[in-house]
Each structure stands twice: as C-alpha cells, then as structure tokens.
Amino acid sequence: MTLDKYSSKALKRFSIIFIILGILWMLIGIVVCLSSLLGGIFFLVIGTLSIIQAVFYHKKAQLKNSKEKPVEQVPKTYVFVTPSGKKFHYNPSCSGEKCYRIPLDTAKKKGYTECKRCSPYSNWS
Ligand SMILES: [Zn+2]
Numbered sequence: 001m002t003l004d005k006y007s008s009k010a011l012k013r014f015s016i017i018f019i020i021l022g023i024l025w026m027l028i029g030i031v032v033c034l035s036s037l038l039g040g041i042f043f044l045v046i047g048t049l050s051i052i053q054a055v056f057y058h059k060k061a062q063l064k065n066s067k068e069k070p071v072e073q074v075p076k077t078y079v080f081v082t083p084s085g086k087k088f089h090y091n092p093s094c095s096g097e098k099c100y101r102i103p104l105d106t107a108k109k110k111g112y113t114e115c116k117r118c119s120p121y122s123n124w125s
Contacts, residue, residue, distance in 0.1 A: 014054075026047035028047075081100065081110075084097070089115045
C-alpha cells in the first residue's frame with residue numbers, strides 16, 4: 001500500500017475517519033451482541049481492525065510530518081570586530097589589525113556598525 005502521495009494532513013483525516021468508523025462498528029457490535037453473540041463479535045472485530053488502521057494512519061502521518069518539517073536551522077552569521085574599532089567586518093582581513101569572530105547579532109547588540117568596504121549588502125545602500 002502506498003500512502004506517500006497523501007499529505008500528513010490527509011493521513012490524519014483518514015485516521016480520524018477510521019477511529020469514528022471503529023467506534024461505530026463497536027457500538028453496533030455491542031447492540032448486535034444482545035441478539036446474536038456471533039454477529040456482535042463480528043462487528044467488534046471489524047471495529048478493532050478499523051481502530052488499528054486508524055493508529056497505522058496516525059503513525060504514518062506523524063512520520064510524514066517529521067519529514068515534511070525538518071528542524072529549521074538558521075545558519076548563524078559571523079562577523080569580525082577589532083578590539084579598538086566600532087565597525088564589524090565580513091572580511092577578517094579588511095580591518096587591517098587583529099580581529100576576532102563574533103555572531104552578527106551580538107555585534108549589532110554591542111553597537112558595532114557595518115563596515116561599508118567589505119559588506120556584501122552595502123552595494124545598494
Ligand atoms: Zn571591512
């Protein structure tokens with residue numbers, strides 16, 4: 001059975017449908033049990049199978065969901081600052097003196113401003 005063409009949302013919907021069907025079959029089974037034990041068991045078995053199917057779809061949906069939404073990894077941008085300067089550089093050799101690497105957001109928080117000479121974004125500003 002191939003379920004790959006279905007989205008995780010569709011699979012989740014299937015699992016809900018099968019759970020409802022399973023409960024319905026079981027209720028019918030209980031009612032039928034009152035008059036015919038064998039018939040009742042038959043419906044109970046169908047209900048159980050339906051709920052097993054629902055669990056299967058639910059598991060499949062979860063698996064798909066984890067595949068569809070990979071953990072987002074935002075690459076951290078690092079810039080270079082010098083102990084004396086007030087600018088941060090994208091190119092470590094631009095500053096002309098000893099510099100150290102810090103994350104871009106940290107540099108901005110510390111009040112460093114972008115160096116226009118080596119910034120890849122300064123062309124349009
Ligand atoms: Zn620079």
